């Protein structure tokens with residue numbers, strides 16, 4: 001039985017089986033947060049800058065809720081953890097708790113793909129997940145759900161961010177397993193070669209198949225036969241989210257992390 005990732009224990013945190021076990025656990029988190037979000041209509045208004053006036057801010061309503069959440073969470077050490085990355089770097093505030101001392105597991109890097117993740121979430125993931133032809137009520141805006149939608153977005157975005165940035169642990173694990181191979185590719189700045197080297201097609205196919213089953217299962221309450229056959233979440237939207245956004249961004253993070261891996265080492 002693989003164990004959960006212990007970020008205070010480098011050997012556990014870089015065991016690829018443990019990392020993959022954690023990625024599987026994160027599928028449930030991401031899926032349940034998305035199920036919560038798609039209870040509400042898309043409410044595209046909350047993603048448009050200026051559509052909802054916010055004192056002293058030019059952000060969209062959804063971005064403002066996310067940034068304000070990150071301000072509070074940064075004060076209680078969320079971004080001290082090597083598996084958490086902020087969407088708004090300027091939200092990072094002074095700690096109100098004593099700093100934590102994590103052992104150095106990852107190599108120094110500045111890889112953060114949250115801007116791209118947020119763009120894809122708003123422009124691709126949510127429109128697909130909220131579009132439920134069998135439920136026309138979802139097509140209508142519901143102003144009373146603006147706050148609930150934005151709050152659910154924070155949970156979705158933070159779980160998706162954690163999932164894709166786990167690519168750093170995967171990349172470090174693979175680098176330590178095949179150091180010479182990756183050093184050559186990195187020195188040659190061969191991003192395509194690094195992408196090929198970190199890719200495991202079989203694992204990707206297993207991820208997508210498992211997600212389809214989870215979306216079908218978690219989406220239907222066992223107490224009720226779904227009257228219209230539609231579960232709580234659009235199954236294809238979940239699979240497409242991973243196939244077109246989550247897995248590709250995870251791999252970009254693996255590649256870009258590795259491109260920075262030789263800094264300060266004997267191979268530089």
Ligand SMILES: C=C(O[C@@H]1C=C(C(=O)O)C=C[C@H]1O)C(=O)O
Nearest residue numbers: 170198199200203204207247250
């Ligand atoms: C995360 C890994 O690296 C890559 C990314 C994967 C993903 O994002 O699900 C799966 C397999 C690999 O292509 C891994 O090898 O487990």
